[in-house]
Amino acid sequence: MTFCDKIWARTATLLQAIHDHPFNAALGDGTLDRERFAFYLVQDGRYLVAYAKVLATASARATAPADAAFFAQSAHTALVVERALHTGYLEEFGLTAGETAAVATSPTCLAYSSYLQATALAAPLPVLAAAVLPCFWVYQDVGAALLERTAGAADHPYRTWIATYSDPAFAASVEQARAITDRLAETADPETRRAMDEAFCRATEYEWMFWDSAWRLESWPTGQWLRPELTRTTR
Numbered sequence: 001m002t003f004c005d006k007i008w009a010r011t012a013t014l015l016q017a018i019h020d021h022p023f024n025a026a027l028g029d030g031t032l033d034r035e036r037f038a039f040y041l042v043q044d045g046r047y048l049v050a051y052a053k054v055l056a057t058a059s060a061r062a063t064a065p066a067d068a069a070f071f072a073q074s075a076h077t078a079l080v081v082e083r084a085l086h087t088g089y090l091e092e093f094g095l096t097a098g099e100t101a102a103v104a105t106s107p108t109c110l111a112y113s114s115y116l117q118a119t120a121l122a123a124p125l126p127v128l129a130a131a132v133l134p135c136f137w138v139y140q141d142v143g144a145a146l147l148e149r150t151a152g153a154a155d156h157p158y159r160t161w162i163a164t165y166s167d168p169a170f171a172a173s174v175e176q177a178r179a180i181t182d183r184l185a186e187t188a189d190p191e192t193r194r195a196m197d198e199a200f201c202r203a204t205e206y207e208w209m210f211w212d213s214a215w216r217l218e219s220w221p222t223g224q225w226l227r228p229e230l231t232r233t234t235r
């Protein structure tokens with residue numbers, strides 16, 4: 001069994017919880033309110049900037065040129081394709097740059113971004129590959145499930161989001177990310193393999209937390225005393 005097969009089986013219950021989360025249930029049936037989706041988009045835009053830098057670091061640290069090219073290309077996709085998706089929705093909602101800038105970065109967004117950035121700088125490359133993998137794989141899994149549920153309904157309010165993550169090109173990038181991680185796992189020593197398991201699990205936990213934080217419109221309990229000018233919503 002490969003690293004990916006094993007870790008996917010180990011995280012199956014958590015993955016099911018991600019699919020069943022009220023945010024994703026409402027995203028799928030189109031009832032997710034604009035406020036929560038906008039909050040998610042704002043947080044995700046910030047996450048993607050950090051994530052792209054993590055991927056660029058993985059590119060710089062990769063030894064195989066093909067792996068370096070893959071991570072660099074993925075950093076570009078996060079910054080250009082995924083962020084354009086967000087900008088499109090925020091414009092459609094009529095939100096100005098000032099309004100989105102006034103939303104505080106949530107504790108979960110900061111924690112997930114910081115975790116990946118620390119891993120990019122301090123962990124062995126196979127552990128870094130395992131840490132970034134859920135970001136590819138979980139989204140593709142959720143996107144494909146939502147596409148099936150909505151049967152590609154043309155009038156679905158979140159159709160473009162679902163189309164992005166269920167796109168065959170995105171699925172191909174997941175395949176590549178998995179192949180790189182499996183190859184690095186094959187030659188990793190037992191301690192590194194354990195660290196890869198932990199990194200994949202931790203990042204998958206953060207994936208669940210990211211949706212949950214958007215559902216709860218998560219804010220800093222201390223924000224009122226230090227940054228009263230920042231809000232948690234775009235309403």
Ligand SMILES: Cc1ncc(CN)c(N)n1
Pocket residue numbers: 044047048082134135136139207210
């Ligand atoms: C939090 C998060 N995780 C994953 C993805 C998909 N790249 C994303 N946009 N945001």
